Amino acid sequence: MFTGIIEELGEAGPLDWHGDSGVLTVHGPLVAADARHGDSIAVNGVCLTVVSVDGQRFAVDVMKETFDRSSLGTLRPGDPVNLERAATLATRLGGHLVQGHVDGVATVVGRTPGDRWEQVRFSLPAGLHRYVVEKGSIAVDGVSLTVMEVSDGDAATTAATGGSGEPGVAGWFGVGLIPTTLQLTTLGRKPVGALVNLEVDVIAKYVAKQLDGARSVGGVRP
Known part of the structure; x- marks a missing residue:
């Protein structure tokens, strides 16, 4: 489990392929300092096990x-990556x-861009729209962010506001990035067209599943 508060901006090293899997090397002095075999470290929001x-x-x-299911396969040596060690019971939950x-x-x-902050919009893959709400939480490349706005997937609205119009995309959502996030995470460096990993709020997924199950047996009316 993580909190979405990035501890270090690391650097991707070589990706050694073994058939359809691989071993990724990452440079991160802070998180590597106390890392041990079997530890969990989030790399661009993906929980991975140290070997x-x-x-x-x-x-x-x-x-x-x-x-x-992620963008890790597109990493090249030297690319910056967001790093966060797994949370402990003594960790402050600064994100979600x-x-x-x-x-x-x-x-x-x-x-x-704003004076000191920046508004960034991301495409929203089909199937995830129901879990993303204004003022709710979402992790983008492992960064805990608050959703400022979210589209309903309407084609005209999406086109007018910079939506991609790609197949399998249900619209877009927007977040605001403060100077710290812009400076200390990959999100300050991602250009338009770049790929990012999304993780929606796990609580929203469980609630939606329970509601779907209740509706299927007639317990809740839509």
């Missing part, structure tokens, strides 16, 4: 399922409960 540590670098196994289980990959569809 070895070498000084300021650590290596993690990445299986096919993870490549299929983040599992490190990616629900979908989105695209940066717009950036609007």
